[in-house]
Amino acid sequence: MAAQRAYQIPEKYDLWIGNEWVPSHSNDVLENRSPLTGEVLGTVPDANEQDITLAVQSAEAAWRGWSDLGARKRANLLLKVADRLVEDAERFAWLETSDTGKPWRESIANVHTAADRLRYFAGVSRAFEGSTLPVSKNILSMHLREPLGVVGIMGAWNFPLNMFAGKIAPALAAGNSVVYKSPEPTPITTFELARLMGEILPPGVVNVVTGVGERAGASLVAHPDVRKISLTGSVETGPIVMASAARTTKRITLELGGKNAQIVYADADLKAAAQGVMLGAFMNQGQVCTSGSRIFAHRSVAEELQARVIEMIPKLRVGDPFDPDTQMGSMVYREHLESVMRYIELGKAEGGTILTGGKRLEVDGYPNGLFVEPTLFSGVHDDMTVACQEIFGPVATVHVFDEEDEVIARANLLDYGLAAGIWSQDLGRAHRTAQAVQAGRVWINCYNLFPSGAGFGGTKASGFGREDAFETLLEFTQTKNVIMDFAAERRSFYD
Numbered sequence: 001m002a003a004q005r006a007y008q009i010p011e012k013y014d015l016w017i018g019n020e021w022v023p024s025h026s027n028d029v030l031e032n033r034s035p036l037t038g039e040v041l042g043t044v045p046d047a048n049e050q051d052i053t054l055a056v057q058s059a060e061a062a063w064r065g066w067s068d069l070g071a072r073k074r075a076n077l078l079l080k081v082a083d084r085l086v087e088d089a090e091r092f093a094w095l096e097t098s099d100t101g102k103p104w105r106e107s108i109a110n111v112h113t114a115a116d117r118l119r120y121f122a123g124v125s126r127a128f129e130g131s132t133l134p135v136s137k138n139i140l141s142m143h144l145r146e147p148l149g150v151v152g153i154m155g156a157w158n159f160p161l162n163m164f165a166g167k168i169a170p171a172l173a174a175g176n177s178v179v180y181k182s183p184e185p186t187p188i189t190t191f192e193l194a195r196l197m198g199e200i201l202p203p204g205v206v207n208v209v210t211g212v213g214e215r216a217g218a219s220l221v222a223h224p225d226v227r228k229i230s231l232t233g234s235v236e237t238g239p240i241v242m243a244s245a246a247r248t249t250k251r252i253t254l255e256l257g258g259k260n261a262q263i264v265y266a267d268a269d270l271k272a273a274a275q276g277v278m279l280g281a282f283m284n285q286g287q288v289c290t291s292g293s294r295i296f297a298h299r300s301v302a303e304e305l306q307a308r309v310i311e312m313i314p315k316l317r318v319g320d321p322f323d324p325d326t327q328m329g330s331m332v333y334r335e336h337l338e339s340v341m342r343y344i345e346l347g348k349a350e351g352g353t354i355l356t357g358g359k360r361l362e363v364d365g366y367p368n369g370l371f372v373e374p375t376l377f378s379g380v381h382d383d384m385t386v387a388c389q390e391i392f393g394p395v396a397t398v399h400v401f402d403e404e405d406e407v408i409a410r411a412n413l414l415d416y417g418l419a420a421g422i423w424s425q426d427l428g429r430a431h432r433t434a435q436a437v438q439a440g441r442v443w444i445n446c447y448n449l450f451p452s453g454a455g456f457g458g459t460k461a462s463g464f465g466r467e468d469a470f471e472t473l474l475e476f477t478q479t480k481n482v483i484m485d486f487a488a489e490r491r492s493f494y495d
Contacts (some may be wrong), residue, residue, distance in 0.1 A: 002318045009098065011042045011209030012326065013191050015051055016208040018058040019198035025050040030184050030210065034322065035101035035330045038368035044187045047211035052179070052219040055207040058226050059150040059177035062204030062332060067147050067175035074173060075122035080200050082118040085111065085165075090245065092189055096161050097321045099188040101370060104322050112191075113450070114165035117468065120452035124470050125173035128477075138487040144480045147175035148227040149478065152220040154213075154327075155190075157183035157233040157332055158287040158392075164190045166468060167230055168206060174476040179207045179226065181217055185333045213237065216284050228476065231255070232289070235390075249390065250454050253475055255289065255457055257390050258418025261411035262292040262447065265404075266300045268423035272445060274308035277396070280421055280447040282316065282374050285328055286394035287336075290419040292447055293396045293467030294387060296407050302400045303444050306355065306378065313356050313374050319363050330363075331370040340372055340393030347386035352397070353379040382410055390416070404429065417460035421447045436488055440466075 012029075014021040024045035032041045044049070066074065085092065092242040093107035100107075151171045155163035160183060168178045182190040187210050194208045209216055213233075221229050221244045228251040231241050238256040241399040245252050262280055264273045280292025298303045321329035331337040337360075343357050357375030372394055380387050380397040387397050411420060420439040424430040427444075434442040440458040443449065450456065455469035465475055 002389070005090075007094050009041050009095065009188060013042065013044045013187065013210070015045050015047060015055065015210070016020045016057050016191060016194045016198070016206075017204075019201075019203040019205070022054065022414055024048070030212070032185070032187060033308075033371045035332050036098075036366050036368075038334075041098065041188070044182075044184070044191075047209045047216040049215070049219040050217060051209060051211070052223060055179045055209050056150055056220075056223050056225050058204040058207050059179050062202060063149050063175070063177035064145065066172075066177055066202060066205050071126045071128060071175075071379075074175065075126055078118050078122040078169065078173060078199055082115040082122070082428060083198055084196055084200070085115045085118070086195070088101040089344065092161060092192065094322075096189050097190060097329070099186045100158070100160065100332050102110070103326045103329045104324055105327070106284060107296070110159060110162045114161050116452050117162070117166040120174040121169040121473065124453075127470075128473070132318045134460065135483070138485060140486070142482045142484070144482060145474075145477045148476060148478055149176060150179065150226050151176045151228040151230065152179050152181070152218055152223070152226040153230045154181045154220070154233065156289075157186040158284060158289075160186040161189040161193065163232060164193055167232070170467075170472040171230075171476045172201075172205065174473050176476055177205045177207075177263065179209065179358060181220055181222060181238055182208055182210050184210060184212065187292050205394040207269070209381070218244065221245050221250075226250065229250070230465070245485055251456075251475070253467070254463030255418075255465070255467065256461060257289045257392075258291075258416045258439075258458060258462050259294060259388065259390050259414050260290055260292050260416070260419040260421070260439070261294045261296055261439075262421035263407055263411060263423065264297045264301065264305055265422075265424040265429060267425045268301065269425060269445070270301060270305055270308060272430050274305060274312060274424040276314055276421060276423060276447040277305070277309055278316065278476070281396035282328055282394045283448050285331060285372070287332060287392050288448065290441070290448060293391065293421070294399065294411075296399045296401050296411065299400050299402050302398070306398055309376060310356050312402070313376065316374055318361060318371060318374070320365060328374065328394070329371075330366075331372060334370060336392070337370040337372065340391060340395065343386055343389070343391045343393070344375060344395060345395075347377050347380065347384065347395075349383045350386070351381075352377040352378060352384060352386060355398075357394070382413055388414060404433065408433060412436075412438045415461040416458070418458040418462035457459040
């Protein structure tokens with residue numbers, strides 16, 4: 001039974017610009033539908049180039065004053081935002097579940113993670129230090145860190161609240177202002193957190209727009225006054241954004257998803273590994289860029305690992321996302337559910353064997369809900385579509401290997417390089433494998449942990465740049481060199 005009270009969702013959002021709700025010049029709207037009922041939750045603007053320009057102008061007018069506040073005052077304001085978010089945690093979690101279909105237990109955890117990101121960057125931003133170089137007795141060279149100015153950020157729809165807070169926190173802490181393009185399918189908690197921020201932060205520091213990527217996103221990337229773009233998106237979108245950003249020499253951070261391997265060696269704790277496989281494959285209904293959906297098991301333990309996972313899957317509580325006991329909810333929107341189901345059918349057509357799952361799931365109370373059974377394939381070759389392409393759903397494939405070098409080569413076979421998991425009680429082997437796999441993040445004997453301060457990002461087609469860590473602050477700043485001459489006399493050209 002659902003334990004949370006219901007909260008009101010506005011029927012209509014406008015753009016959030018300069019701490020005010022501003023109607024779009026386009027007069028076009030996008031419907032935001034519930035993944036649980038199929039009903040329209042409300043509408044958001046489908047912004048055009050004129051709207052993006054207005055948002056950028058608002059951010060441009062705000063960023064110097066925001067930067068001049070200094071790190072301490074900026075940090076204190078971000079801490080206030082985090083405190084207010086936690087105070088209102090139940091409402092934000094309810095809204096997140098309503099908009100995404102994810103389980104309440106994940107939504108409430110996401111609220112606290114979002115607050116932690118704000119607190120982390122508020123804290124470490126005060127640790128910024130420059131450097132000095134005594135060139136000579138009378139000449140001093142100083143390197144200063146300064147903000148870039150206006151930054152454009154585009155988040156993904158699978159973790160809307162976490163994505164918004166976590167991506168804007170380092171930008172704001174470093175002294176920049178932000179224009180954030182919210183993902184079209186899940187805009188509610190982004191707008192609500194922006195509204196909350198508007199009660200604390202100066203006008204124009206945070207601006208939120210919505211709209212399709214081909215128009216709103218493209219306009220944001222192309223705008224000459226935007227000095228950096230941070231994108232979480234698909235491998236298809238990343239190169240398009242890079243090409244456009246290059247025309248105005250913008251900095252870029254790209255996180256573009258993955259097709260991630262979990263490697264289970266013969267000496268692994270199979271109980272822990274099976275639990276890790278479950279978490280890696282089915283957390284957030286598999287709608288996670290780090291989803292550990294390619295499971296490589298050593299031949300000597302493959303059958304037992306597979307049996308353990310098959311035994312655990314029916315115990316996974318799939319159902320009403322508002323029930324605190326539910327562990328797996330629905331897909332976010334219908335077109336994506338249809339994409340996941342096509343992948344499942346393609347996996348069968350290519351010769352894969354479904355060990356469990358593979359169908360739409362009916363949940364009491366939600367006849368139109370977008371639920372999919374957790375699905376596990378065996379008999380899948382490395383070159384099959386379900387083993388090569390990011391499905392972004394609760395679908396995993398089991399592969400068998402014999403040798404360490406073999407499994408590393410197979411794990412690195414794809415052009416993705418976001419994450420990997422290694423299960424072994426031989427820490428030498430685990431560390432050796434961690435160094436050899438081509439991934440920006442590697443978990444050893446755990447999976448899908450995202451602590452603040454741990455750099456997150458990919459390599460190869462999964463993108464570049466790091467988020468969630470001190471390094472992220474550096475990516476939202478630039479170095480200025482100042483050289484001072486203390487000598488009283490004017491130097492000649494040849495001194």
